[in-house]
Amino acid sequence: MRVLLVEDDAILSAGIARALRAERFAVDIAANGEDGGHLGATELYDAAVLDLGLPKRDGVSVLRDWRAADRRLPVLILTARDGWSEKVAGFKAGADDYLTKPFRMEELVMRLRALVRRAAGHAAPQITCGPLTFDAQLGQFELDGLPLRLTAFEWRVLSTLALRKEAVIERAELIERVYEGDADVDSNSIEVIIGRLRKKLDAAMIETVRGRGYRLTGGAA
Amino acid sequence: MRIWPRSLFGRLLGSATLTTIAALAFAAFAIGHMLERFVTRGLDQQLDAQVLVLARAVRPDGSLDRARAISLPAFEEQGSGWGWRVDSPTKRWAHGAAFAAPPERQPPAPPPDRGEGAAAGLRPHPAEGRDERGDHVHLRRLVVPSGAGPVLVTAGGPRRIAIAHLREAMAPLLGSLALLGGALALATILQLRLGLRPLRRLLAELGEVRAGRLRQISTDQPAEIAPLAAELNALIEQSEAGLAHARRHVSNLAHGLKTPLAALGVRLTEPGRDPDGSLADMVAQIDDRVRHHLGRARAAAPGGTQRARAELAPAITDLTAALERIHAERPIRVACEVAADLVVAVDPQDLDEMAGNLLDNAWRHARSAIRIAAQAMSGLVELSIEDDGRCLSDVAIGEALMPGRRLDERGDGHGFGLSIAQELAELNGGALSLDRSPVLAGLRVALTLPSPRSPRRLDRRPMVGRPGAGIPKTLCLLLPSG
Numbered sequence: 001m002r003v004l005l006v007e008d009d010a011i012l013s014a015g016i017a018r019a020l021r022a023e024r025f026a027v028d029i030a031a032n033g034e035d036g037g038h039l040g041a042t043e044l045y046d047a048a049v050l051d052l053g054l055p056k057r058d059g060v061s062v063l064r065d066w067r068a069a070d071r072r073l074p075v076l077i078l079t080a081r082d083g084w085s086e087k088v089a090g091f092k093a094g095a096d097d098y099l100t101k102p103f104r105m106e107e108l109v110m111r112l113r114a115l116v117r118r119a120a121g122h123a124a125p126q127i128t129c130g131p132l133t134f135d136a137q138l139g140q141f142e143l144d145g146l147p148l149r150l151t152a153f154e155w156r157v158l159s160t161l162a163l164r165k166e167a168v169i170e171r172a173e174l175i176e177r178v179y180e181g182d183a184d185v186d187s188n189s190i191e192v193i194i195g196r197l198r199k200k201l202d203a204a205m206i207e208t209v210r211g212r213g214y215r216l217t218g219g220a221a
Numbered sequence: 222m223r224i225w226p227r228s229l230f231g232r233l234l235g236s237a238t239l240t241t242i243a244a245l246a247f248a249a250f251a252i253g254h255m256l257e258r259f260v261t262r263g264l265d266q267q268l269d270a271q272v273l274v275l276a277r278a279v280r281p282d283g284s285l286d287r288a289r290a291i292s293l294p295a296f297e298e299q300g301s302g303w304g305w306r307v308d309s310p311t312k313r314w315a316h317g318a319a320f321a322a323p324p325e326r327q328p329p330a331p332p333p334d335r336g337e338g339a340a341a342g343l344r345p346h347p348a349e350g351r352d353e354r355g356d357h358v359h360l361r362r363l364v365v366p367s368g369a370g371p372v373l374v375t376a377g378g379p380r381r382i383a384i385a386h387l388r389e390a391m392a393p394l395l396g397s398l399a400l401l402g403g404a405l406a407l408a409t410i411l412q413l414r415l416g417l418r419p420l421r422r423l424l425a426e427l428g429e430v431r432a433g434r435l436r437q438i439s440t441d442q443p444a445e446i447a448p449l450a451a452e453l454n455a456l457i458e459q460s461e462a463g464l465a466h467a468r469r470h471v472s473n474l475a476h477g478l479k480t481p482l483a484a485l486g487v488r489l490t491e492p493g494r495d496p497d498g499s500l501a502d503m504v505a506q507i508d509d510r511v512r513h514h515l516g517r518a519r520a521a522a523p524g525g526t527q528r529a530r531a532e533l534a535p536a537i538t539d540l541t542a543a544l545e546r547i548h549a550e551r552p553i554r555v556a557c558e559v560a561a562d563l564v565v566a567v568d569p570q571d572l573d574e575m576a577g578n579l580l581d582n583a584w585r586h587a588r589s590a591i592r593i594a595a596q597a598m599s600g601l602v603e604l605s606i607e608d609d610g611r612c613l614s615d616v617a618i619g620e621a622l623m624p625g626r627r628l629d630e631r632g633d634g635h636g637f638g639l640s641i642a643q644e645l646a647e648l649n650g651g652a653l654s655l656d657r658s659p660v661l662a663g664l665r666v667a668l669t670l671p672s673p674r675s676p677r678r679l680d681r682r683p684m685v686g687r688p689g690a691g692i693p694k695t696l697c698l699l700l701p702s703g
Contacts, residue, residue: 009480015487080479082512084540084577085570091543098547101483102508105490114550 001116001156002026002177004048006036006062007078008055012101016049019105023139024152025112028181033057040066044176045073046116046160049108052079052090060093067094074115078103113139120163127162130205130218134162143201150200153178157193161206161216170213229420230413237409245402253391260386261359264378265347268361271296271305271376272345276363283309283369292316295378302352302379310370320352322360322375350377359383419443423450430457434529434566434673471515478511516641529649530673531569533595533602534559540577541593548584559595565602565670567649572670575645578638579606579666586610590661601651602672607658607665618655639666646670 003025007013010031017027028043030036033054040048040062052059063075074096079086082100090098096119097111117125117136125137133142141148141158150158156178161169171190178193179185186192194214198206207215226232271293278289285307296303296317304317348360358377365372423446429435437454440447486504489495537559545555565572583591587608595604643653651670658665 009484012480012484012487015484015490019487019490080475080483082475082515083570083574084543085573087547087577088539088543088573091546092539096546097549098543101479102486102504103483105487118549 001046001159002028002044002180003112004028004030004036004040004043004045004073006030006033006040006048006054006059007051008032008053009051016105016108020109020112021152023109024150024155026152026156026178026180026183031055033059033062037062037065039181040073041069041071043181044173046177047074047076047112047119049076049078049112050095052077052081052086060090063090063093063095072119074119076108076111076115078108109139110137113137117163122163127165129162129165129216130202132162132201132205132216134159136163148200150197153189153193154197154200157190158197158216161214165216166218168209168213168215172213174213230417233413233416234409237413238406241402241405241409245398249395249398252394253387256390256394257383257387260383260390264359264383265345265361267293267295268359268376268378269345272361272363272374275305275307275374275376276365279307279309279365279367279372279374281368283367283372284312285309285314287314290314290316296376302358302381303377305374305376308373308375309367310372318352318358318377318379320350320358320360320377322362322373323348323350345374345376348375350375352377352379356380419446427453475511475515479508482508482511529566529568531565531567531572533563533565533572533604534561536569536572536576537580537593537595537604540573540580543577544580544584547581551584552589553584553587554590555593556590557593559593559604560597563595563597563602564673566673567651567670571645571649575642575668576604576606578642579668582638583608583610583664583666586664588663592658592661597672600672602670604668604670605665606668607661608663609658609661610663612657612662612664613655618657642666642668 001024003020005013005016005020005027007016007029008031013029013031017029020027028039028045030039034056036048036050036054036059037057039045050059050063054062059077059079063077066073066075075094076097076099077090077095078099078101079090080101087098096115099108099111113136114125117127122136125135127134127136131144132148133145134140135142136159139155139159141150141155141162157174160174160177174190175185178190194206194208205217207217209215226235274289274291274293275285278286278291280286290307292305295301296305300318302318304315304319306313306315306320306322308322345361345363348362350358350360352358357380359380360375360377362373362375365374419442423438423442426435426438430438437457438450440450440454442450482504486501489500489504495501537557541555541557545553567575580591580593583606587610590609592607593605595602597603639653639655646653646668649670651668654667654669656665656667657663
């Protein structure tokens, strides 16, 4: 899962990014409204955390432009402005959630996970695919009832596949959702990760669709 | 008792009355004097005629030629009070009513010589005498020089005739002057009422501005008040600008404090920085204090006179849409019955703040259902929000809205929302009440707010300087009302 974090306070954004990465998110940081608007409009993110009081461009106008350009990524507004009029304005501009500073990091993580899960169309927190269970709320995988240990990259790939289980995920999209913007991506990286995942799961669960991408399936061929 | 009245009306009326009385008194005096002279002149003419006739009858040696001393008809009447006498140094002739002739004190200044002879060209001069009863007699006298010395020719008429004439004329004169004075006084009072009406109107408009129904005083004022109205409008704008500045300052403060606090909170989640979570608790406490005071600062500087008008239904719709997303993890059924035409006389931001806090509370406590309803009742609009969660006990309900009570100390989750909503409600002339919901068995919150058309304000505390409080009662009676 890749998240865009648009926040101008450097200490706060570094802290949030660190905490999110610890929860295995990939995080891209933008420090002003222009950069953030551009990134959100051109790159593929699972969610965005958007501050409102930004230099160069206000957060609400960035959000409006995203929605006008049909960017559907879930947006959580994170701001000091806690008046209800401002919250209503944020939602009207297209926000999906609203957190006021200061906040509890766990709440931010939970809300982000919930946003991503709902955007993928899952109402319930638990996603089951054959022997694999994904608790989208806690971000944990279980295989046959036992916790599955994954690296950050493996987790990102598997969660992307699990959220859209039984659907084909393009290889290019996988790359976008797994690596941060400035990461050095080897042409082979995804294949390596998929290979490792197949070892941890039942190999038949991850299907290669030639020329397109991969699909997570319940295992029955 | 003060002599100089405090009210403009009193002062203007007083000075107008004084000047009118002075003018009327002067008029009475002047007219009376003119009348007296007029009446006296008629008398004098008659007396002078008699005196001149007698003067021509005086022989150069000082004796009177009786054949030529003709008495005019008035002097012939018995008991008429008219009479004449001629006094030479040696002899005395008289006819008609008798009177004592005063001695000639000073010879009158000789008139300029017109070259017409000694007797002719002389004009009689006035004198005062008394008759037998001691009454005043009006005399006209001529001194004719003769061989024997100065001969005094005096004719007199009863003063009472003149006075009677005078009295006859003065009565209607004084009567009409009194009537005139009364009419002037009435006209003055009406003019003052009319003239001071703009002041009353100005006062009413100021009251409307304070109540939030008007943005500023109309500039269509009489020339003397127009600068005052302009200054008042400038003052109102200054005050509004001050409020807007304060609000901006408050939100800037929020931004300034909260982001570093958030950064601190996030830093503390790094492993090892806050092993027992006590530092995070402190951050949470600071956050609570900041929220509390910012909420109170926002309540203390409400929108006020700027735009005291908000449509209820769209605000509720927007808020429920936002809350449904905020609490998307807990599906709650919302039944909303708010008529589309309900309007409240409250700043839209304040309405969002009140309703938003109350609805957020309801969402947090509801198990599965929330009911929102609104109805208009005689100048007020009541918004009720019910949830099916656990209701506060009756004791807690009684305590919850006590003034000054910090609900955030209760820690039961109802926190700031209720106290902020209550403060804002009261500042906007409304009220908040709690009870048990009959339909959903949870808490029912009723928010009552004034509506713009003929609003009723539920003022719990007296407003300092209520408009209209300073007008003395008498002025109220005399000034046009409304």
